[in-house]
Amino acid sequence: GAVVSQHPSWVICKSGTSVKIECRSLDFQATTMFWYRQFPKQSLMLMATSNEGSKATYEQGVEKDKFLINHASLTLSTLTVTSAHPEDSSFYICSATLPERGPTGEQYFGPGTRLTVT
Amino acid sequence: QKEVEQDPGPLSVPEGAIVSLNCTYSNSAFQYFMWYRQYSRKGPELLMYTYSSGNKEDGRFTAQVDKSSKYISLFIRDSQPSDSATYLCAIRLGAAGNKLTFGGGTRVLVKP
Numbered sequence: 001g002a003v004v005s006q007h008p009s010w011v012i013c014k015s016g017t018s019v020k021i022e023c024r025s026l027d028f029q030a031t032t033m034f035w036y037r038q039f040p041k042q043s044l045m046l047m048a049t050s051n052e053g054s055k056a057t058y059e060q061g062v063e064k065d066k067f068l069i070n071h072a073s074l075t076l077s078t079l080t081v082t083s084a085h086p087e088d089s090s091f092y093i094c095s096a097t098l099p100e101r102g103p104t105g106e107q108y109f110g111p112g113t114r115l116t117v118t
Numbered sequence: 119q120k121e122v123e124q125d126p127g128p129l130s131v132p133e134g135a136i137v138s139l140n141c142t143y144s145n146s147a148f149q150y151f152m153w154y155r156q157y158s159r160k161g162p163e164l165l166m167y168t169y170s171s172g173n174k175e176d177g178r179f180t181a182q183v184d185k186s187s188k189y190i191s192l193f194i195r196d197s198q199p200s201d202s203a204t205y206l207c208a209i210r211l212g213a214a215g216n217k218l219t220f221g222g223g224t225r226v227l228v229k230p
Contacts (some may be wrong), residue, residue: 004161034217043164043206043222093161106152107208107218109161 003027004096013084014118021079021113023094029074030096034107035067038091050077084117085091091115119144124207124221133230137194139208141221144188147217150210151183153192155203156223162206166192197228 003026013019023033031052036044037038048056048069056069066088077096081088093112124141131137139153150169154162166181168174168190174181182191190209194201205220 006161041225042221046186046217049217091159095161099176106164106167108164111161112159 002098002106002108003112004030004094004108006092008113009111010114010116011018012116012118015085016083018080018082019084019115021081021092021094021115023079023096023110024077025076025096025108027099028075028096029075030098031074032097033071033077034095034097035069035077035079036093038093038112043046044093047079081115083104084115086117089115089117120208120222121145121219122207122221123226126222128225128227128230130227131197133197133199133228135197135228137192137197137201137228138227139192139194139205139207139224139226141190141209142188143190143209143219145211146185146188147211148209149212151181151190152208152218153181153190154206154208155180155201156206157203165205165209194226199228199230202226202228 005024007022008054033050035047038044047062048058050056050069050071052071073075095107095109122143153166156162168181168183171183171185178195180193204223204225206223208218210218
């Protein structure tokens with residue numbers, strides 16, 4: 001159990017276009033999902049916390065108008081990178097918690113999406 | 119000062135050796151401590167999860183937490199080449215919906 005999927009696994013887009021990344025919890029309902037980005041040989045940087053049915057909470061320095069997050073259901077959250085630029089090229093990873101396990105609530109991660117903006 | 123400090127490595131060990139990893143943190147309010155393994159271009163995989171000070175063992179993995187020193191460790195016994203990966207410590211305040219604070223990750227290479 002506790003499987004999180006992401007789609008696509010790799011996407012190449014042209015500068016100025018928008019790209020949408022999906023994150024799904026396959027076998028559980030996730031009230032909270034998180035979006036991270038990771039540059040090569042660096043750790044994960046939290047971008048935003050997403051709760052189903054409400055607006056995402058963005059970390060300081062993350063442009064909410066550029067990185068649109070929609071958590072429309074308990075099993076799906078999407079991240080849309082708008083007007084992408086080469087500096088947005090990165091590895092984007094989502095995670096979801098299992099709150100029904102009580103206060104422990106381990107975070108389970110998706111396999112990541114590699115975005116390349118040309 | 120970063121909230122969580124972790125030596126980036128790389129840490130190279132021969133197959134069968136014990137791998138010793140650690141992190142230090144600055145905020146004594148952190149309550150939950152995790153270790154993740156990440157292979158190249160993959161999402162992190164949860165290895166160990168601890169709440170209180172002390173040791174927790176799971177197969178070849180042992181996690182230690184010393185809250186008084188704000189120091190956490192992960193030991194991997196009988197290391198295998200398949201253990202070659204980046205290991206990330208992660209720490210969390212309180213409730214399940216709270217965000218994780220990650221260390222920078224330590225790259226481990228187990229040589230056959």
